[in-house]
Amino acid sequence: WLTQVRIYHQHRYNQSVPNPCKDVCSHLCLLRPGGYTCTCPQGTRFIEGSSTECDAAIESPPTMPPACRCMYGGTCYLDESGLPKCKCSYGYTGNYCEIGLSKG
Known part of the structure; x- marks a missing residue:
């Protein structure tokens, strides 16, 4: 259960702060205390052996x-x-x- 969600957008946050989600996950990156978690679209999963790349098409x-x-x-x-x-x-x-x- 998520209690906090942060969305980073190039025009909405201080870009001098490092973004741990930049170019990491294939679909969605969620920040959490101490790092990030990659997630996949509903009904899809990570490619075998990966925790960052989903088996879903990139639209x-x-x-x-x-x-x-x-x-x-x-x-x-x-x-x-x-x-x-x-x-x-x-x-x-x-x-x-x-x-x-x-x-x-």
Whole structure:
């Protein structure tokens, strides 16, 4: 039973601190007091004779969606071609909802 979990991410922790999980486990590395433990995805196990390499396929990470550049409360969505578009809030227009419509 885990009582503490730490997740290291290059943009979320002090990189001057050594990371014992860097390039050690094939799938998931869990830090624990005094070191680390490698784990495998559910339903898989370590390759015989290894405590760091799982018999599971290594999947590519999902591609990140493009950044939303809509302004002034505009909502991002992907069009039929998968390109980001903006649905503007009332009173705004433009590709990024950057143009305020004059009231009159």
